[in-house]
Amino acid sequence: MEQRSNEALVEIRDVLLETYAVNDAMNQLLLAKLDPRAWRVRPLGAAGRGGRTIAAIFAHLHNSRLVWLKNSAPHLKCPAPLDPDRCSMKQAAAAHRRSAAQCLRMITDALSDESKRRVTKFSRGSWTRTWPAGGAMFAYMFSHEAHHRGQILLLAHQLGYRLPEYPGIWHWEKLWKQHGFTKRPR
Numbered sequence: 001m002e003q004r005s006n007e008a009l010v011e012i013r014d015v016l017l018e019t020y021a022v023n024d025a026m027n028q029l030l031l032a033k034l035d036p037r038a039w040r041v042r043p044l045g046a047a048g049r050g051g052r053t054i055a056a057i058f059a060h061l062h063n064s065r066l067v068w069l070k071n072s073a074p075h076l077k078c079p080a081p082l083d084p085d086r087c088s089m090k091q092a093a094a095a096h097r098r099s100a101a102q103c104l105r106m107i108t109d110a111l112s113d114e115s116k117r118r119v120t121k122f123s124r125g126s127w128t129r130t131w132p133a134g135g136a137m138f139a140y141m142f143s144h145e146a147h148h149r150g151q152i153l154l155l156a157h158q159l160g161y162r163l164p165e166y167p168g169i170w171h172w173e174k175l176w177k178q179h180g181f182t183k184r185p186r
Contacts, residue, residue, distance in 0.1 A: 013111045024100035026169040038161035058092040059084035065099040071123035073106040
């Protein structure tokens with residue numbers, strides 16, 4: 001019975017790692033399919049109220065990852081931050097690939113055998129409590145990015161730069177295959 005329990009835990013860990021890897025593929029698809037004219041357009045009615053441009057949302061996603069890495073896995077090298085007012089789409093895509101790779105290393109470590117872990121805590125920043133590293137850390141990271149992907153899709157639509165319907169982010173089987181995972185999402 002314990003063997004089966006361990007196999008189930010290994011499968012859950014592997015699915016979480018695969019899901020986070022595919023998470024960045026979704027961000028990359030948005031960057032690839034987004035009309036460049038939408039990159040710096042201010043949201044309607046956002047003047048003076050802190051409304052983020054799509055560029056600023058992508059910079060926020062990347063820079064949030066850096067906070068997580070610095071606070072939770074200081075042994076991992078952090079890529080450079082993105083300036084929300086100056087970064088290009090190409091720079092954002094490259095920065096996201098680098099920070100996603102490091103976050104995947106952090107999650108892999110956090111979900112590894114307890115005796116080998118270096119990542120034992122997860123900090124979202126100095127403004128909040130520290131959590132034990134693990135499943136809740138993954139859930140927070142993934143849901144944070146999914147929330148902002150939704151904002152990007154809605155903002156592009158509202159600004160008149162609608163992305164192709166479901167620009168591939170819901171084709172999980174295809175994304176899994178593109179990443180070389182041998183099993184479909186499970």
